[in-house]
Amino acid sequence: MQLKSVIEEVGGLRFMVDRLDIQSGVGRRLLLASELMTSKEAIERDHSNQQHLRELLDDDACLSATNTIRVKLAQIRDIKGSLKNLERGQVLDDIELFEVKHFAIVANEIREISNSKGISPIDLPNIEGAIALLDPDGNRIPSFYIYDAYSTELASIRKQIKSQPADSDVSGFLEKAEAIEDTIRQRLSNELRAMLATLRQSLEHIGKLDILIAKAHQAKELQLVRPDISDSVTSYQGIFNPQVKEILAQQGKRFQPVDISLDRSICLITGANMAGKTVMLKTVALSQYLCQFGFFVPAAKASVCLVNRIMTSIGDEQSELKGLSAFAAEILKISHIVAAAKTDKKLLVLIDELARTTNPTEGKAIVSATANMLNGMGIRGIITTHYSGVKTDCHRLRVRGFVDSINETVTIDNLSSFIDYSLVDDDSGLVPQEALRIASLLGVDDELLGLARKMIDESS
Numbered sequence: 001m002q003l004k005s006v007i008e009e010v011g012g013l014r015f016m017v018d019r020l021d022i023q024s025g026v027g028r029r030l031l032l033a034s035e036l037m038t039s040k041e042a043i044e045r046d047h048s049n050q051q052h053l054r055e056l057l058d059d060d061a062c063l064s065a066t067n068t069i070r071v072k073l074a075q076i077r078d079i080k081g082s083l084k085n086l087e088r089g090q091v092l093d094d095i096e097l098f099e100v101k102h103f104a105i106v107a108n109e110i111r112e113i114s115n116s117k118g119i120s121p122i123d124l125p126n127i128e129g130a131i132a133l134l135d136p137d138g139n140r141i142p143s144f145y146i147y148d149a150y151s152t153e154l155a156s157i158r159k160q161i162k163s164q165p166a167d168s169d170v171s172g173f174l175e176k177a178e179a180i181e182d183t184i185r186q187r188l189s190n191e192l193r194a195m196l197a198t199l200r201q202s203l204e205h206i207g208k209l210d211i212l213i214a215k216a217h218q219a220k221e222l223q224l225v226r227p228d229i230s231d232s233v234t235s236y237q238g239i240f241n242p243q244v245k246e247i248l249a250q251q252g253k254r255f256q257p258v259d260i261s262l263d264r265s266i267c268l269i270t271g272a273n274m275a276g277k278t279v280m281l282k283t284v285a286l287s288q289y290l291c292q293f294g295f296f297v298p299a300a301k302a303s304v305c306l307v308n309r310i311m312t313s314i315g316d317e318q319s320e321l322k323g324l325s326a327f328a329a330e331i332l333k334i335s336h337i338v339a340a341a342k343t344d345k346k347l348l349v350l351i352d353e354l355a356r357t358t359n360p361t362e363g364k365a366i367v368s369a370t371a372n373m374l375n376g377m378g379i380r381g382i383i384t385t386h387y388s389g390v391k392t393d394c395h396r397l398r399v400r401g402f403v404d405s406i407n408e409t410v411t412i413d414n415l416s417s418f419i420d421y422s423l424v425d426d427d428s429g430l431v432p433q434e435a436l437r438i439a440s441l442l443g444v445d446d447e448l449l450g451l452a453r454k455m456i457d458e459s460s
Contacts, residue, residue, distance in 0.1 A: 003293055004032035010289050011282040011314070015243040019222070020214040023073035026080070026203055027210030034211075036292050038306055038346075040229050046294035047226050049121040053216035054226075054296075056119065065117040066213060072110045073210045079103045079203060086196055091182075091189045098144035100192060100199070101134035105142050107202050110209070120209050125202045130195055133188060146181045150188075154180045215295055224296035227287075228303040234288075234348075234380065235261035238300030241283040245298075256421045257300065260284070260397075262382065266349070266375040268367075268392060269384045269423065271399030272434035276421040277384040278314065281350045284382065285312055288348050305380065307348045311337045314352040326357040334370055341379050349374060349381030360387060368392050388431045398426035402434055412442060 007013050022028050037043045056062035082096040092100070104127045114120040135141070136149035148155035154177060161173045192199070218224065222242050238257035245255035258280060260267075271277050287297040291304045313333040337349055354370060355363035364387045371383050371392040383394075400420040415438070436456075440449055 001036040002032065003034050003036075006036075006289065007032070010286060012241060012243045012286040013289060016218070016286070016290065016295065019242075020211075020218055021070075022210055022214045023070050024076040024207060024210045025078040026076060026207035027073065027214070029078060029080075030204065030207040031211050034293055036289070037294065038292065038308055040306060043292065043294065043306070044229055047296070049212050050215050050219065050294070050296065051226050052121040053119070053212050054219050056117075057216055057220055062117055062119065065113055065119055069110050069113055069119060069209075070213060072106055072113070073206070073213075075102075075106050076110075076206055076210075077103050079199075083196060083200055083203070086189060086193050089193075091186050092192070093185070094144060094146070097134060097185070097188060098142075100130065101144045102142040103203070104130040104134065104199075105140055107206050110206065114209075120205075121212070122205050122208055124205050124209070125198050127195070127198060127202050130192065130199060133191055146184050150184045151180055154184070219296040222298065225299055225302055227291050227297050227299075229291075230303040230305050232305065233261055233263050233303060234305045235259075235303045236284075236287065236297075236299045237302070239280075239283055239287060239302070240298050241279055241286070242298050244279055244283075253416065258422055260423055262305075262380050263395075264345075264378045264380050266371050266379065266392075266394045267382050267397060268371055268390060268394045269382055269397045269399065270386065270388075270426065270431045271384070272401055272432050272438070273386065275399040275401055275419060277399060278352050280421075281312070281314055281352050281382060281384060285310055285314070285348075285350050306346070307380070308344055308346040309340065310348045310350070311340060312350045312352075313337070313354070314350065327355075330355070330357065331366075334366075338370070338373060341374055341377050345378055347379055347381070349379055349383075351381070351383045354383055354385055356386065363387055364390055386431050389429055391429075396426050396429070397423040398432070400424050401432050402437065415442070 077099050079099050082099050111124040136147050157173050157177045161170050164170050237259050240255050240257040248255050288310050290297050313330055355366040367385050367387055368391045371394050375394050400422050403418050403420055436449055
């Protein structure tokens with residue numbers, strides 16, 4: 001699974017990618033083509049490299065060198081196409097030879113700066129041979145033409161052309177010069193072809209360095225943390241959603257981080273509407289993807305178990321486009337999740353407000369059955385619900401909810417300020433009944449609310 005295939009499907013992932021200050025085209029290409037990693041060794045290697053760069057950003061001299069490298073990275077051209085033409089045995093034209101020369105010079109400058117300060121945690125190959133080949137005069141000027149230094153015969157013909165009177169016929173000289181130039185292009189292409197593996201490695205490593213530097217800067221800016229890779233429990237202390245946090249900060253509000261821990265079982269979370277359950281689920285999904293795509297995660301401390309797939313049922317945004325009702329779209333997702341769980345236990349399952357669009361009797365039964373079935377399979381995951389009386393042995397948590405005392409006017413704009421989003425253990429199986437309280441605080445018609453309370457009393 002490549003990053004580009006899930007970037008629009010995972011809430012908050014586009015935000016994180018867009019906030020990466022990647023400088024080069026090759027860096028952006030490699031980032032979007034990066035695979036979801038499931039190997040502990042590969043992820044820890046990526047995280048270690050990022051940690052190395054993150055620590056360097058706190059050193060003024062290294063920060064200055066890193067910023068210089070970023071300026072150079074912005075000058076890097078993605079020469080993938082030219083290298084592909086070399087592989088095919090084609091003769092490069094002057095534009096392609098220029099691109100390779102320009103890349104080699106800038107890549108070498110990055111390598112020299114990096115080596116002098118110990119910046120890059122990955123090896124940047126020495127491609128001086130390509131520079132020497134394409135810059136025979138040693139001027140290190142990022143331009144290219146067929147230099148006189150390549151052929152004394154060519155240099156002589158060019159001198160003869162220049163010495164001819166303005167109205168002379170020099171077509172014969174030009175034909176000879178063009179033939180020699182074509183031969184030189186063939187030779188240069190052949191010699192570059194022998195360096196193809198090194199040039200490709202240099203291009204890839206330059207792109208990876210660009211990504212690592214961007215991730216390190218993002219980790220510092222957004223206060224992300226390197227997660228431990230665990231074999232048993234996924235846990236977050238102070239997990240937060242970077243995009244929601246930024247939006248709230250722009251409104252003068254604060255995002256409340258929460259703690260959560262998941263072993264190889266289902267966790268059932270209850271809470272009133274507007275209690276942050278959906279944001280929490282999306283944040284857990286985002287953090288899992290970030291970890292396995294080589295990012296640091298949004299938390300004060302984190303330990304993450306690797307999975308093969310992250311399977312979610314959060315909203316039914318696409319159901320209308322497919323001609324399905326909300327319930328039909330949701331229940332098909334659940335069936336797909338159950339089928340996957342029967343063949344692969346290394347899943348993270350996140351289901352929001354399961355069966356919320358059907359009647360409470362059947363909805364409660366579907367929640368109970370799904371939780372018990374996945375729990376019995378040893379699947380790690382979270383199911384949120386607003387149904388009371390769900391019959392399951394799952395670990396149960398509840399969003400703490402509204403604070404006990406509110407001494408100021410509540411509006412739709414400040415309502416979230418009076419909610420405690422922290423999670424607490426709750427084995428009661430009851431969901432807080434706060435809908436009427438929310439409505440009252442928001443100034444909903446008293447007669448309507450009174451009638452609703454009367455109906456609740458009569459049914460209890």
